Amino acid sequence: MNISAQMVKELRDKTGAGMMDCKKVLEASQGDFDQAMEMLRQKGLASATKKSQRVAAEGIIESYIHTGAKIGVLLELNCETDFVARRREFQNLSRDIAMQIVASPNVEYISAEDIPEELITEEKRIEAGKEDLQNKPDNVRDKIVTGRVEKRLKELSLLDQSFIKQPDITIEELIKKHIALLGENIQLRRFEKFIVGGGIEKRSSNFADEVAEILDHKA
Incomplete structure (x- = not known):
């Protein structure tokens, strides 16, 4: 042809x-x-x-503030040379990853390998204790628990997420695609998500109780 x-x-x-x-x-x-x-x-x-084993010590810090300014992300994406760090494709990749983090509320770690062993142990304990598994044979229960835990770990792992712009590939595959395109190792080093009010215990109040409290003070 x-x-x-x-x-x-x-x-x-x-x-x-x-x-x-x-x-x-x-x-x-x-x-x-x-x-x-x-x-x-x-x-x-x-x-x-x-x-993937080559040293990637150059790169950029990407910042992304989502519409409404209620959530933002900072991340460090590394490559091997400053030349590639300045490439439009590399910078677009970093922004796509930042947007992916915003769009993935359950993501807390870069990869499943970064998840602490104690968290994995706790997830196994929780799944094993669920009522729907209590009457199942041990081998069946263990298989179901393993499957559920693996699914949960993928929910926490950024690299395992389906890319929001191309759902048939994962973020890991997206990065590898750019490694092939740009000819250098690319590593997502770290990220931090910021949510307005995150970590603050919000006060829940009852309007009727507040009115009664004001009247008591006036009395």
């Missing part, structure tokens, strides 16, 4: 991959775009895995 320059450009626009890589996978897939995109994705993930 003759692969036209327009086909190559279209695939590049959709994936951000290099022109030669796009042409090769289109030729290998006989012009099948879906297959070509999957091949590029697999190639990108493999390439990213090789680069």
Whole structure:
């Protein structure tokens, strides 16, 4: 099949991959775009895995304030060189990750590996004690508990979240896609979410009680 320059450009626009890589996978897939995109994705993930051990000490601090100014995020995204840190693709990635954190209320950790062992133990204890599991055989109960705990840990892990702009990939895959695109290791070092009133114990009051209290003082 003759692969036209327009086909190559279209695939590049959709994936951000290099022109030669796009042409090769289109030729290998006989012009099948879906297959070509999957091949590029697999190639990108493999390439990213090789680069993941390289030192990433450059990068940027990203700040994002959500509409309404009630919630904001600060994060540090690292790469290997200042040149890549200045690339538009890298800066867009950092903003997308910040927006993802805002959109993921349960996320507290970068990855499941960062979750403290005591929290995992507590989650297992809670799940094992639920009423719907009490009459099940031990092996069945253990399997269900494991599945539920793994689901909970993924809810807490940023890298396991489905990307809000492209739900068929995770944040981890999004980062790896950019590693393949930019040719450098990229690491999300840390993040902090700020919510207005967060950590403050809010006073709940009853209007009738307040009125009665005011009248008592006047009396």
